[in-house]
Amino acid sequence: MAVQAWQGDKAMVTSATEAIRLIGVHKVFGDVATPVTALSDVTLGVPSGSFTALVGPPGAGKSTLLRCAAGLDRPSRGRIYVDGELLSDGSEAALARFRRKRVGLLFQQSGLQPALTVLQNVILPLRQAGRRVDRRRCQEILGRVGLAGRLDALPDRLTDAQRQRVAIAQALATEPRVIFADEPTAGLDPQGAREILDLLAESVQVYNQTLLLATEDAGIGAYTDSVHSLTAGRLSTPVPADSTAGGG
Numbered sequence: 035m036a037v038q039a040w041q042g043d044k045a046m047v048t049s050a051t052e053a054i055r056l057i058g059v060h061k062v063f064g065d066v067a068t069p070v071t072a073l074s075d076v077t078l079g080v081p082s083g084s085f086t087a088l089v090g091p092p093g094a095g096k097s098t099l100l101r102c103a104a105g106l107d108r109p110s111r112g113r114i115y116v117d118g119e120l121l122s123d124g125s126e127a128a129l130a131r132f133r134r135k136r137v138g139l140l141f142q143q144s145g146l147q148p149a150l151t152v153l154q155n156v157i158l159p160l161r162q163a164g165r166r167v168d169r170r171r172c173q174e175i176l177g178r179v180g181l182a183g184r185l186d187a188l189p190d191r192l193t194d195a196q197r198q199r200v201a202i203a204q205a206l207a208t209e210p211r212v213i214f215a216d217e218p219t220a221g222l223d224p225q226g227a228r229e230i231l232d233l234l235a236e237s238v239q240v241y242n243q244t245l246l247l248a249t250e251d252a253g254i255g256a257y258t259d260s261v262h263s264l265t266a267g268r269l270s271t272p273v274p275a276d277s278t279a280g281g282g
C-alpha cells in the first residue's frame with residue numbers, strides 16, 4: 035500500500051485507506067489589514083476509492099479546499115496528504131509534478147483546446163505529462179463516456195454536456211489516483227447534470243479512483259458515498275450516504 039502513515043499526529047488515526055487527509059488546514063487571503071479567511075481549521079479524511087462530496091453555499095470555501103488539496107494553492111497553515119504524499123511542504127516544481135502524475139482536475143470550464151479534436155484533447159494531458167500515449171485506451175475511455183462516435187469532432191461541435199464528458203475522459207486518461215471536481219455540472223441542464231454525475235460515480239468504481247467533488251447541490255448524496263458540509267470555511271460532520279439516498 036503506497037499510503038504512508040500520518041505519523042506524528044497523535045490525535046489522528048493512522049490510515050492506509052485514505053486517499054486524502056487534511057489536518058487543521060487554514061487558508062487566509064488578503065493582507066493583514068483585510069484578511070479573508072476562506073478555510074478555518076479544516077480536518078477531513080477521504081477514503082480511497084470513494085466518491086465524496088463537499089457541499090456548501092457560494093463563498094463557503096469549497097474551491098479553496100479543492101485547490102489546496104489538488105496542489106494548485108497552498109494552505110496558510112495545516113497539512114495536506116494526497117495519496118500518501120505531504121503536499122504542503124513541496125516546492126512549486128514538486129507540486130506541478132505531483133499534479134501531472136497523481137491528480138485529475140475537473141473544473142467548471144472544461145478548458146478543452148478548440149483546435150484539437152476530441153481524441154487529441156484526451157491525448158494532450160498524457161503528452162504534457164511525458165507519458166506513453168495509448169490511443170486505443172483513450173478511445174476506449176471516450177467510448178465509456180459515450181463519445182465513441184465523436185472522436186474527430188472539434189469541441190465547438192459538441193453540447194456543453196458532451197464537452198464535460200471529454201473533460202472527464204481527459205481526467206481519466208492519465209489514471210490519476212485522485213480526481214478533484216469543482217462544480218462539474220454547473221451550467222448543464224438537469225438531465226445533462228444527472229448523466230455526468232452517473233458517469234463520475236461509475237468511473238470511480240470502474241477505475242478504482244477517489245473523487246472529491248464540490249457542489250452547491252444538496253441532493254448530491256444520491257450519487258456519493260458521503261457528503262461533507264462546508265459553511266464559512268468550516269466543516270461539519272459528514273452525512274452518511276445511506277441517510278440521504280435511502281441506502282441505495
Ligand SMILES: Nc1ncnc2c1ncn2[C@@H]1O[C@H](COP(=O)(O)OP(=O)(O)OP(=O)(O)O)[C@@H](O)[C@H]1O
Binds near residue numbers: 063070090
Ligand atoms: N484569490 C482570492 N483572493 C481573495 N479572496 C479569495 C480568493 N479566492 C477565494 N477568496 C475568498 O475566499 C472565500 C471562499 O471562496 P471559494 O471560492 O473557495 O468559495 P466557494 O464555496 O467555492 O464558492 P463559489 O462556489 O462561489 O466559488 C470567499 O470569501 C472568497 O471571496
